[in-house]
Amino acid sequence: MGAVIGAGAMTALLNWRRRARRMDFRGKTVLITGGSRGLGLVLAREFAAAGARIAICARDLEELERARIDLERRGAEVFDAVCDVRNPDEVAELIEDVCARFGRLDVLVNNAGVIQVGPLEEQTAADFENALAVHFWGPYYAMRAAIPKMKRAGGGRIVNVASIGGKIAVPHLAPYSASKFALVGLSDALRAELRKDNIFVTTVCPGLMRTGSHLNALFKGQNELEFAWFSLGDALPPTSVSAEKAAREIVAAARAGRAEAIISVPARLGAKINALFPELTADLAALANRLLPGPGGIGEDTARGLESTSSVSPSFLTTLIDRAAVRNNELEPLEN
Secondary structure, rough: OOHHHHHHHHHHHHHHHHOOOOOOOOOOOOEEOOOOOHHHHHHHHHHHHHEEEEEEEEEEEEHHHHHHOEEEEOOOOOOEOOOOOHHHHHHHHHHHHHHHHHHOOOOOEOOOOOOEEEHHHHHOHHHHHHHHHHHHHHHHHHHHHHHHHHHHHHOEEEEEEHHHHHHOOOHHHOOOOOHHHHHHHHHHHHHHHHHHHOEEEEEEEEEEEOOOOHHHOOEOOOOOHHHHHHHHHHHHOOEEEEEEHHHHHHHHHHOOOEEEEOOOOHHHHHHHHHHHHHHHHHHHHHHHHHOOOOOOOOOOEEEEHHHHOOOHHHHHHHHHHHHHHHOOOOOOOOOO
């Protein structure tokens, strides 16, 4: 009987703690790096719908302007700034500007990203350095600047958008996977150390998403074939989720202060299988690699997805992600 009462008391305590640390985003300030298009823009819409004030940054001024107009038409209060997250001085200035505009920073979403697709033979040291600069050093610079602000405000939320590729290495995405693994480790380490300051760090590991970002991904080697397999994986509903669904899950995880959010059933299943049977997933990855295009084509040169089209992509098979590209500012200007 005592054990039952004890278990009930523990459950009640845990539920109370979960409710107590939930964040109401109404009136809160949310900064999203890489917020001008793709998942970043969809996240900005979702946080805005929850009542947050939105700050977004990106490197392209025209993209930012279109995103700002899109968000303001939805009723959001928006601050936008050109910023390269690879530059620590620009990131520090961004954090100061956001705080000057809104008075505080409550939520930092490290979302800016880059992806290079191609065989290892065509990936260069510069590709790895750039991926690490965007996915590891960029979030580090932003967190280093934001954490003191959050501590003085009594707490906050940090959301690091990593990838299932930061849990399971993916063939032909070596720079991307290596840098996302680094971000997962950094995020996990900071989560443990910042809890005492009422700052909750959430590591997000999405699987494939229909954001439309395939058009701006970078392809090497046989770029048309690389683009074909990559975009088909993103496009098909059995293997991918919509950007809107992913954004809702990410915002819910941030609201609850969860430690981790793995987005999509295939991603969650893959992470569990890899944890239990790492040799099996290694063998499957090696098998998948044999089916992917070999080196050649444009070699170490780089082409965007828009420059790597074929009869396979775009096609009726990629309709969902092609529509997402327009909707999420990846392809054409949004309607003003």
